[in-house]
Amino acid sequence: MYKLRRANIPAGVATTIWLLIVLVPLYGMIISTVQDRADYLENGPLALPSEISFDSYRTVFEGDFFRYLLNTAIVTAACAAIAIAASVSIAYAVVRNRSRLSMRFFQLFLLGLAIPAQATIIPVYWIITEVQLYDTLLAIILPQAAFALPVSVLILVGTMRDIDEELYESMALDGASPTRMLFQLVVPMSRAGISTVGVFSALGAWNGFLYPLILTQTPENKVLTLGLYDYVSEYRTDIPALLAAVVLSIVPIFTAYLLARRQLINGLMGVGGK
CATH class of the missing domain: 1.10.3720.10 (MetI-like)
Known part of the structure; x- marks a missing residue:
């Protein structure tokens, strides 16, 4: 029978921290693109938008x-x-x-x-x-x-x-x-x-x-x-x-x-x- 591997808790914690470090900026960048400028300035880059807006993409395409x-x-x-x-x-x-x-x-x-x-x-x-x-x-x-x-x-x-x-x-x-x-x-x-x-x-x-x-x-x-x-x-x-x-x-x-x-x-x- 195979022995169960002991969980490497420090490695798991370090991996989770690193994943958060990578994902938080990506989340902030993507969520900011669906906010209007006033909403972004008022609530910041990490807050969920009060209303989904694609005006930023429209500005880019125009x-x-x-x-x-x-x-x-x-x-x-x-x-x-x-x-x-x-x-x-x-x-x-x-x-x-x-x-x-x-x-x-x-x-x-x-x-x-x-x-x-x-x-x-x-x-x-x-x-x-x-x-x-x-x-x-x-x-x-x-x-x-x-x-x-x-x-x-x-x-x-x-x-x-x-x-x-x-x-x-x-x-x-x-x-x-x-x-x-x-x-x-x-x-x-x-x-x-x-x-x-x-x-x-x-x-x-x-x-x-x-x-x-x-x-x-x-x-x-x-x-x-x-x-x-x-x-x-x-x-x-x-x-x-x-x-x-x-x-x-x-x-x-x-x-x-x-x-x-x-x-x-x-x-x-x-x-x-x-």
Whole structure:
């Protein structure tokens, strides 16, 4: 017979406290979106609304939210696509070309992990203006994708190294070229790592604030992180509408995470081809 496990009361209490710490802000954010501004200012963010009101969502929909959403979606999809395409190619070259030069290149490439984006904003701004990309979505996409590459390459190198060497040898005996090996062997067996790279780069692009703030100017090229300022003025802040915009902006990227969460976890654990 199996022995009953002794209840871990301290762990249960700590878990409950942590759950409350996480859930209370989420509750306050969501409940605030169904209050009108006067009700929010009178009762606070945690009080139940005296009357359910969707005026905050109506305010968001009547504004430029969908334009900002479209711009953010374009930036996110482009950053994820560039990060995946570039990191797959670089990681494949590093894994298959085991020369000392290749390893030195890989080590040099990973130095990007130690360089914060804030430290490069001046040279990035100068380059973007010199190539006449300022105030375009491409001005956000290129540096955002570039800063996603070091982590992406690191993840995919670990994933591709798990692929059995015998699989490469069998395809080589069949006369497969390196390009064919990449698309028919490496990419299918690296789905976990590729999904991780896609989600990671998409999250960075979706939540990006610094590059959109510095490298864009007109409302036509605003993304969601900048569009939230539409509800903040010099004399007042429409907090229910602001939080409604935040809730709506979370839904797409959270949905993407739910769809790819298993692949994301496997990629971060280094589970690849085996």
